[in-house]
Amino acid sequence: MMIKKICCLGAGYVGGPTCTVIALKCPDIQVVVVDKSETRIQQWNSAILPIYEPGLDEAVKKSRGRNLFFSTDVDSAIKEADLIFISVNTPTKTYGFGKGRAADLRYVEAAARRIAEVAVGKKIVVEKSTVPVKAAESINKILRANMRPNVSFQVLSNPEFLAEGSAVNDLLNPDRILIGGDQTSEGKEAIEKLCWVYKHWIPEKKIITMNTWSSELSKLAANAFLAQRISSINAISAVCEATGACVSEVAHAVGTDSRIGPKFLQASVGFGGSCFQKDVLNLVYLCECLNLPEVANYWYQVIEMNQFQRTRFVRRITEKLFNTVTDKKIAIFGFAFKKDTGDTRESAAIYVCKHLLEEGAHLSIYDPKVNAQQIIHDLTRPDITEEPEKVLQLLSFHQTPYSASEGAHAVVICTEWDEFLHLDYKKIYNSMLKPAFLFDGRKMLNVEELLAIGFQVETIGRKTTRNNVNRGVADCIL
């Protein structure tokens, strides 16, 4: 049996783009992406997709209606498919055992139960969601305990490594495809079939197969290593700001060592996104459950450093604005957790805004891809504020960075959108109150140019107020 029909449960940031690329590259396979959310499916079937990813619109247009379908008919899609991806959300638990750390597996479990209930024939069930080690065993148990006669399942782990903002390119040219499965003959056969799907466009040497638990753990480990690099360079950025060293120079020097490498060494206001924090916490919880407190503490530091970085940035803003931001207008440039995405999950901007709002600042926000509704949702969440009405009065939303910064005391860059590189900063400076401050949380702008315009500039990982520019390291330490 070859794979003729694929179904994917979960039409989110992973399920949607992944299946779009599979459909694009495998015209001989029919791909149906299903979701319990009717709105999401309607959006996937419309001209305006539910997520923004460079290149995604074109890719969807090419395959949708040909061999790519979006539907809410979960049961039919499961029944017909030879291979079923589980690509549902696995957020951090907000209740009960493991609250604030463990992954909430209720959506994965619900998906597995639905599959067991309606599946007919021989199915390969692929865990695409990021899960704790041994989750495949739970899926297996649920499937086997509930399966109908004449049905058989093989469960594989096939974690996803795409990053938002570059999802289509990452899916087309991944560093590797990872597939874990049972090392039995049935398990190996299922692995072979999934390999066959990927081999439509991915060179065989990039497809790595291994046992299920290694595959599950590799995903958590990869995200933990990536997050750790950011926390490491952010920790160094604090030392830079206190001494006069420049974090870009240090990152360059460190990254030139081929054993370390230059990628993922961009100091920032802190990492965001739906996964780094969630997956590191997932690993921390796993270690705690395995009675490995030293290992758990080690990884927890990555999260603590990230929180420290965000708070440190806001404290610096407040200090520079003469220790008070109450009633001051502050322009926020960028709200997404990184450029080229409209996703705001765990965005550092949320926490920067939260602290400034608590101090009573008026925030005028501009982001090219995040709408006002989403920002209001994020900033009035119960874990962000106890006073949503007050927060609403402190917010305004803008169509351009120029109108956002008019009459502001300060501009704060939270997301590294390319367009911020090419703004007319002289015009922005002229429209602001003086002294005009610019806080670059992404270390993306040319400090000297901004200083020449007249801005007071503060950037991550560098001591840059007017007094300190061009001073030697020794001067800065003293």
Ligand SMILES: NC(=O)C1=CN([C@@H]2O[C@H](COP(=O)(O)OP(=O)(O)OC[C@H]3O[C@@H](n4cnc5c(N)ncnc54)[C@H](O)[C@@H]3O)[C@@H](O)[C@H]2O)C=CC1
């Ligand atoms: N967002 C990312 O960049 C990456 C995410 N991942 C992992 O992939 C998984 C999915 O993440 P996202 O796509 O970002 O989540 P998401 O929240 O964007 O999408 C998940 C979708 O699953 C749907 N869903 C939940 N239960 C369902 C069910 N029983 N039947 C049908 N649909 C159901 C939800 O309605 C939602 O639309 C997570 O485990 C995440 O850790 C992995 C790599 C990258």
Ligand SMILES: O=C(O)[C@H]1O[C@H](OP(=O)(O)OP(=O)(O)OC[C@H]2O[C@@H](n3ccc(=O)[nH]c3=O)[C@H](O)[C@@H]2O)[C@H](O)[C@@H](O)[C@@H]1O
């Ligand atoms: O499991 C996941 O969800 C995904 O998580 C990350 O992808 P993503 O969160 O979409 O985006 P990244 O490019 O990794 O950026 C994450 C955050 O770190 C920040 N970052 C990144 C790199 C850097 O050097 N410095 C830095 O602050 C970004 O601005 C962003 O806020 C991983 O890069 C993906 O491989 C993984 O599949």
